[in-house]
Amino acid sequence: MGRPPRIQLQHRPASRLPQVLLAILVLLNTLLIGLALQQWQARQQAATPIAQRPAPHTPQMRPVPEGFREQVEATQKVINQLGTPWGAVLHAISQAGNNKTTVDQMVLNTASRQVQLSGRSADQVSLLNLLQKLKQQPALRRVTLRSHSQMATDQGINLLQFDIEVSW
DSSP states (O other): OOOOOOOOOOOOOOOSHHHHHHHHHHHHHHHHHHHHHHHHHHHHHHHSOGGGSOOTTOOOOOOOOTTHHHHHHHHHHHHHHHTSOHHHHHHHHHHHOOTTEEEEEEEEETTTTEEEEEEEESSHHHHHHHHHHHHHOTTOOEEEEEEEEEEEOTTSOEEEEEEEEEEO
């Protein structure tokens, strides 16, 4: 008798085919769901009227609140005033003065770009010198004598009262 036949048990790894097939099925299912979702969104968008659709990559327009236009206009006026060359205009007026002329009042109007000057002068020559110096200032555009009159003070001195309009 010989030896009994030897039984060998070999451990074979289980086939991976079912696992690979399952993974492929899950992947295909995910792709099909994504494709169905895209088609559904396209149908929903096609059903929405064009006027109701937002433009792509643009912000939604909001209604303009009450009083907004007035706020914009007021802001624009302030910005225009900031652009006024106040320093140059006031320096030009102060440089034109002389010892015999006094400016009592300045009224600034940024909308018309004008300054109204009211004051007194000792005589006509001093008033004419003031007008000439104002016209020579590069920051000023137009100088106009609007009115002048003679007035007497309590001390009996005769002075010229004047109103001048200056544009910048």
